[in-house]
Amino acid sequence: MGTTLFTNATVLDTPHGRLWPDRSVLVRDGRIAEVADGSIKAEDADTVDLSGRVLMPGLCDGHVHVTAITPDFATLGRLSPFYVGARAHDVMRAMLMRGFTTVRDAGGADHGLARAVEEGSITGPRVLFCGRALSQTGGHGDMRMPGEGDPDGCFCCAGLGRVCDGVPEVRRAVRDEIRKGAHHIKIMASGGIASPTDRIDSTQFALEEIDAVVEETEAANIYVAAHAYTARAIKRLIGRGVRTIEHGNLLDAETCRMFLNHRAFLVPTLSTYRALADEGVAAGLPGDMAEKIDTVLEAGHRAMELAYRQGVKLVFGTDLLGSMHRHQLNEINLRKDVVSPADLIRSATCTAAEAFQAAGDFGVIEAGARADLLVVDGNPLDDITLLTRPETSLLAIMKAGRFYKRDL
Numbered sequence: 001m002g003t004t005l006f007t008n009a010t011v012l013d014t015p016h017g018r019l020w021p022d023r024s025v026l027v028r029d030g031r032i033a034e035v036a037d038g039s040i041k042a043e044d045a046d047t048v049d050l051s052g053r054v055l056m057p058g059l060c061d062g063h064v065h066v067t068a069i070t071p072d073f074a075t076l077g078r079l080s081p082f083y084v085g086a087r088a089h090d091v092m093r094a095m096l097m098r099g100f101t102t103v104r105d106a107g108g109a110d111h112g113l114a115r116a117v118e119e120g121s122i123t124g125p126r127v128l129f130c131g132r133a134l135s136q137t138g139g140h141g142d143m144r145m146p147g148e149g150d151p152d153g154c155f156c157c158a159g160l161g162r163v164c165d166g167v168p169e170v171r172r173a174v175r176d177e178i179r180k181g182a183h184h185i186k187i188m189a190s191g192g193i194a195s196p197t198d199r200i201d202s203t204q205f206a207l208e209e210i211d212a213v214v215e216e217t218e219a220a221n222i223y224v225a226a227h228a229y230t231a232r233a234i235k236r237l238i239g240r241g242v243r244t245i246e247h248g249n250l251l252d253a254e255t256c257r258m259f260l261n262h263r264a265f266l267v268p269t270l271s272t273y274r275a276l277a278d279e280g281v282a283a284g285l286p287g288d289m290a291e292k293i294d295t296v297l298e299a300g301h302r303a304m305e306l307a308y309r310q311g312v313k314l315v316f317g318t319d320l321l322g323s324m325h326r327h328q329l330n331e332i333n334l335r336k337d338v339v340s341p342a343d344l345i346r347s348a349t350c351t352a353a354e355a356f357q358a359a360g361d362f363g364v365i366e367a368g369a370r371a372d373l374l375v376v377d378g379n380p381l382d383d384i385t386l387l388t389r390p391e392t393s394l395l396a397i398m399k400a401g402r403f404y405k406r407d408l
Contacts, residue, residue, distance in 0.1 A: 004045055005027070010022075018381075023036065053395065058399060061100050063317030067160070088109070126400075174216040185216075190229050211240055247269055249300040250296065265355040316352060336384050372400065
């Protein structure tokens with residue numbers, strides 16, 4: 001990893017949303033060793049003079065599916081996991097080159113993919129994974145068509161979910177994903193678009209099953225993320241200890257107050273609905289599932305604005321699938337007219353880290369944090385759209401102290 005010294009840097013302080021000029025930042029062994037107002041002595045360092053350019057933390061996408069190489073999950077489940085893993089490499093490399101140095105996978109990636117990234121066998125962002133998302137029979141993670149048989153506890157080798165019913169099965173599934181190294185547990189707690197037999201407005205899992213999931217994750221010192229659209233579904237979750245709600249397109253003001261009272265986080269994923277509406281069928285989404293998109297598309301914008309105005313902590317997320325991964329940075333465009341640049345950056349840096357039980361580990365430029373850093377040509381607090389043009393605006397991308405782009 002070596003040692004790098006950034007000099008004459010304008011450091012973006014993400015928690016406070018301000019810039020600090022004339023800073024020096026020392027990186028050693030993949031971590032930030034020191035941040036100083038002025039010079040730092042480090043004779044062994046590779047010195048990089050930023051000439052006043054902005055140095056900011058790498059971005060985090062809090063809801064991805066790096067193995068979702070097609071939006072047709074039934075087809076995905078029939079593919080070889082080796083083939084899917086190889087294709088995921090291209091997906092993750094592109095994410096890193098957009099400035100995402102950490103991603104949280106919401107179903108599909110596992111310990112093997114995360115380890116390959118850590119070892120450098122695959123180029124991509126650090127992967128926080130849940131393994132398989134948990135689904136009840138006929139829920140959002142059950143991709144069987146009505147005539148298909150028993151999934152035998154797990155839908156398919158390369159799929160994103162596993163089916164479990166009843167408290168004993170649910171406990172066993174949670175414990176199994178924890179055994180395999182899961183950073184969090186994902187449950188499908190309402191209907192969804194890309195599932196063939198459920199409805200958007202349904203609730204999923206019984207309350208005692210949700211309680212069992214939360215109890216097992218708390219025992220392992222990790223947390224629960226839940227796919228949920230409606231206010232009715234979300235209200236069954238937050239008060240029971242679920243930490244992050246994914247999507248939330250149909251929430252209401254009462255739900256927002258629950259987020260605040262229980263210190264939960266919302267992960268809107270506006271870009272995936274826009275992409276699915278524009279090109280989902282062409283990308284492989286079955287036509288009958290595409291009909292569900294209209295229910296949540298415009299509602300998602302209203303929900304995000306309501307939550308933001310009420311003070312709910314938002315995390316950056318995209319949930320893109322297949323060829324639509326390329327629209328990852330469009331999430332910025334879809335939020336920027338409502339969310340301030342400072343808050344939008346927080347959602348993809350320090351707020352994401354807080355939500356994922358990693359405050360101080362990434363998303364900040366502070367001593368001890370991971371050396372995941374971007375050099376930006378311009379000030380994203382003045383023009384957040386700079387981050388949507390990584391080819392020209394990102395002059396350097398560093399992850400864990402290693403440069404993956406260096407056009408300085």
